[in-house]
Amino acid sequence: MADAPATPPVMEQIVALAKRKGFIYPASDIYGGIRGFWDYGPLGVLLKNNIRDHWWNWMVECPPIGPDGEIVDMVGLDSAIIQHPKTWEASGHVAGFNDPMVDDKETKERFRADHLQAIFFLEPSPEMEIGKSYPVSADAPAADSIPHATVIASGPGEAASEIIANKAVRKLLGIKNVLSNMMVGASLGAPDYVTLWVESSRGNRYVYIRNIGQQFLAHGYEKTPSPYTAKAGALTEPRAFNLMLDTYPGPIRDESNKAYLRPETAQGIFLNFKNIVDTTRVKVPFGVAQIGKSFRNEVTPRNFIFRSREFEQMEMEFFCPPDDALKWYEFWKGERMKWWLSLGVEPSRLRFRDHDADELSHYSKATVDIEYRYPFTDPDYGELEGIAHRGSFDLTQHQEHSKQKLDYFDQELQLKLKEQGATPEEIKQRSRYIPNVIEPASGLTRAVLVLLCEAFTLDASRPSGVYLKFKPKFAPVKLGIFPLVAKDGMPEKARALYMELRTQFACEFDVKQSIGKRYARMDEIGTPFCVTIDGDTMSSDIVTIRDRDTQEQIKINISQVGEYVRERLK
RNA sequence: GCGGGUGUAGCUCAAUGGCAGAGCGCUAGCCUUCCAAGCUAGCUGUUGUGGGUUCGACUCCCAUCACCCGCUCCA
Numbered sequence: 001m002a003d004a005p006a007t008p009p010v011m012e013q014i015v016a017l018a019k020r021k022g023f024i025y026p027a028s029d030i031y032g033g034i035r036g037f038w039d040y041g042p043l044g045v046l047l048k049n050n051i052r053d054h055w056w057n058w059m060v061e062c063p064p065i066g067p068d069g070e071i072v073d074m075v076g077l078d079s080a081i082i083q084h085p086k087t088w089e090a091s092g093h094v095a096g097f098n099d100p101m102v103d104d105k106e107t108k109e110r111f112r113a114d115h116l117q118a119i120f121f122l123e124p125s126p127e128m129e130i131g132k133s134y135p136v137s138a139d140a141p142a143a144d145s146i147p148h149a150t151v152i153a154s155g156p157g158e159a160a161s162e163i164i165a166n167k168a169v170r171k172l173l174g175i176k177n178v179l180s181n182m183m184v185g186a187s188l189g190a191p192d193y194v195t196l197w198v199e200s201s202r203g204n205r206y207v208y209i210r211n212i213g214q215q216f217l218a219h220g221y222e223k224t225p226s227p228y229t230a231k232a233g234a235l236t237e238p239r240a241f242n243l244m245l246d247t248y249p250g251p252i253r254d255e256s257n258k259a260y261l262r263p264e265t266a267q268g269i270f271l272n273f274k275n276i277v278d279t280t281r282v283k284v285p286f287g288v289a290q291i292g293k294s295f296r297n298e299v300t301p302r303n304f305i306f307r308s309r310e311f312e313q314m315e316m317e318f319f320c321p322p323d324d325a326l327k328w329y330e331f332w333k334g335e336r337m338k339w340w341l342s343l344g345v346e347p348s349r350l351r352f353r354d355h356d357a358d359e360l361s362h363y364s365k366a367t368v369d370i371e372y373r374y375p376f377t378d379p380d381y382g383e384l385e386g387i388a389h390r391g392s393f394d395l396t397q398h399q400e401h402s403k404q405k406l407d408y409f410d411q412e413l414q415l416k417l418k419e420q421g422a423t424p425e426e427i428k429q430r431s432r433y434i435p436n437v438i439e440p441a442s443g444l445t446r447a448v449l450v451l452l453c454e455a456f457t458l459d460a461s462r463p464s465g466v467y468l469k470f471k472p473k474f475a476p477v478k479l480g481i482f483p484l485v486a487k488d489g490m491p492e493k494a495r496a497l498y499m500e501l502r503t504q505f506a507c508e509f510d511v512k513q514s515i516g517k518r519y520a521r522m523d524e525i526g527t528p529f530c531v532t533i534d535g536d537t538m539s540s541d542i543v544t545i546r547d548r549d550t551q552e553q554i555k556i557n558i559s560q561v562g563e564y565v566r567e568r569l570k
Numbered sequence: 571g572c573g574g575g576u577g578u579a580g581c582u583c584a585a586u587g588g589c590a591g592a593g594c595g596c597u598a599g600c601c602u603u604c605c606a607a608g609c610u611a612g613c614u615g616u617u618g619u620g621g622g623u624u625c626g627a628c629u630c631c632c633a634u635c636a637c638c639c640g641c642u643c644c645a
Contacts, residue, residue: 012638020581020595026636032618033636243643264645299571299643306644313645369645386645443645463606484603512597516605523605535603544604551605 011375014456015304017466021525023047023452023476024305036301036309043525044448046476046506048312051343051447052291054473055314058339059289066285067331073286074316075276079268081293082249082259090401091267091394093244093260245295245309261295266439268292269317270394274406284408284435285320285328291444303376305445312444317437321410322392325365325436329389333368336387336440340370343447344471345454349373351381365389370442372450384450385442392434399434407434455526462551463516468526469549472568478505479565480522480530486511494533497543501562505569523548528568531561 018024023044027037040048056076058064063074088094245261248254262268269288276288291314301308320328333352340350355367366389371381399406414431422430455468472478481498483490491511498509508527510518515532522530528548536542541558556564 015637016581029636031635035636294645296644300641302638302643311645315645383645441645446645465606482604486602488603490603514602514605514607516607518606519604520606532604546604553604 010456011304011453013466014375014452017456017468017524018044018304018452024448036298036307038305038308038445040448043476047451047470047474048444048448050474050476051451052312052314052444054343055339055442055444055447056289056291058342059287059314059316063287064335064338067327073282075280075282075286075288077269077272077276077288077290078292079265079272079290081262081295082247083262083267083271085259086401087267087271087398088244088260088263090397091270092397093263243297243299245297263296264294264441265290265292265313265315266317266394266441269315270398270437273319273395273398274404277408283412284410285318285324287316287318289314289316291315303374303382305449306374306376306382308445311446313441314444314447315439315441317394317439319408319435319437321413322433322436325389325391325438328438329366329387332438332440333387336385336442337370340372340384340450343451343454343474345372345450349454350384353381364393365391372453374449375453384446385440387438387440390437390439392436394437395434407432462520462523464520464523467523467548470526470528472528472565473570475526475528476506477508477522477525477527478529478569479507479561480518480527481507481509482515482518482530482532483511484515484532484534488535489538490533493537497531497533497558497561501565504562505565519546529565533558 015024019026019041021043022041025039025041026033027039028034029039060074060076063072066072244263246258247261248257249259250257269290272288276282292312293310294313295310298307298309305311318328318332337350337352341347349372351371351373353369353371355364355369360367368387369383370385370387372384373379374382376382395406398404410431410433414427417427417430451470451474452468455470457467457469459465459467468475470476479501481494481501483494494511495509498507501507502509508522510521512518519530526548530546530548532544532546534544536544536555537558542555543558543561544553544555545561545564546553
């Protein structure tokens with residue numbers, strides 16, 4: 001699979017194969033499809049359920065042993081997709097998912113208003129001096145919207161590499177060389193922008209001003225220069241794009257009934273924190289895991305099932321004492337990577353990526369992504385799972401909004417503090433707290449995509465031209481059972497074997513057409529093993545097992561087939 | 571949502587404005603002792619959808635939907 005050229009055509013082949021063999025269909029296909037939604041076909045649902053069950057087993061039924069050798073308490077949950085609307089006010093989604101956007105009417109680019117970055121043109125000249133101000137040029141802006149830049153310092157610095165690392169800027173400017181960077185101020189904004197003086201492929205030299213959004217929006221969008229052209233007046237009024245899908249439970253469609261389809265499964269866990277603590281015997285630290293559908297009104301669903309409006313998540317919220325949060329963060333980071341590797345994903349296609357400070361969500365103290373090198377991101381990586389240190393944000397928010405106490409009394413900590421000779425005051429204060437949360441949140445539907453990409457293997461030497469190299473445990477069908485030819489009692493014998501094994505794992509029984517064709521079909525859907533009943537079987541119960549990856553065949557007794565396959569499903 | 575591209579059978583693709591086709595596939599039968607063999611018979615289309623121009627539209631025009639690429643967003 002590493003040999004497959006990682007270009008868009010490969011992705012198209014994967015999408016085509018997924019549809020042709022019944023893994024994934026466009027939703028509402030006969031009506032022309034509906035953007036951002038996909039249906040999982042007969043094989044797709046088997047694959048998805050296999051991954052889902054593996055996660056549930058790994059996280060809930062048999063969770064990993066903790067960093068200090070302790071047993072980790074873990075329970076499951078399946079909360080409603082629609083929660084009380086206040087949930088999403090408390091979580092920050094109503095505000096955070098209403099990002100104001102502005103469009104550049106000329107270039108048709110769209111930007112988040114609070115993320116606006118502008119690029120101005122500044123023709124450098126030898127006369128420029130530190131401490132003096134110069135107007136940065138813009139094509140035809142209103143006079144009062146021309147910022148003046150004050151040169152505060154010059155010389156190379158850290159900002160240069162940071163800005164050069166900004167893909168969009170690099171591409172836009174065609175930056176060749178960084179000539180110098182300066183600290184400058186602009187007349188409309190704060191006096192501390194980092195700017196950069198570069199030589200570009202266009203032969204111009206530019207000044208780049210970061211994060212002008214906040215400051216310039218304060219002066220009105222009509223005076224805000226467009227990020228790319230620096231023209232004022234090109235931007236539209238900021239408009240909100242709600243990224244949550246809504247619905248109106250109850251007989252009357254009224255704003256007061258408005259509810260949201262959950263954009264993440266996590267909040268259902270926080271809402272049940274108190275219930276779980278009260279009704280089960282879990283003690284902090286413990287985790288609550290949930291698998292289910294989530295919905296986001298994505299602006300642009302793209303890249304097959306990578307970004308869809310309805311998707312499935314596998315999330316776990318791990319509640320721990322604030323003092324231990326970092327320890328557990330590191331622990332889950334490691335465990336989650338192990339889990340992805342257990343799917344049979346090639347290690348070199350996985351990586352961690354820490355979020356920068358300015359990239360962190362409003363709630364998070366630290367977040368790391370596990371990323372995968374998808375064919376459509378290659379050589380770059382795309383998100384697969386986020387592991388976030390959410391602090392006490394969620395429980396605190398829900399405590400405030402619901403007026404329900406969501407803190408936790410830690411009896412063990414109380415005892416420990418007593419032993420350490422802490423004062424009664426300190427004991428009282430520290431043993432009752434709002435737990436911190438470590439959240440590994442992964443996309444089940446993304447895992448399906450990863451396994452499809454990972455398994456997709458071109459092989460011109462075999463009749464199918466392609467096969468899916470799933471780890472046997474995750475293959476939708478485990479075993480093909482074929483009579484070599486449809487005569488001499490072979491079909492009957494093969495059918496009897498099928499009847500025996502179908503109760504143990506997913507088997508497919510096929511009599512039709514040539515044996516080669518049947519093998520080819522199994523290759524295409526990633527069936528790891530095929531067993532063939534031939535003349536030897538009829539005379540001495542010896543069958544042939546054919547391996548999908550090597551295409552090699554071995555002979556074993558018919559009575560050992562079940563055991564042979566089961567051994568390889570572990 | 572914006573810009574560009576694409577849309578014909580399950581798949582890959584043909585068809586000057588003039589009868590919608592081929593290969594693969596799929597189904598049934600025959601044949602067949604290990605990798606999509608062969609023979610026979612069959613299956614599949616409101617040419618993405620809806621309008622318009624025309625005697626006549628897969629073909630030209632408009633709208634719309636979906637997909638791909640870029641922007642934006644993002645598990």
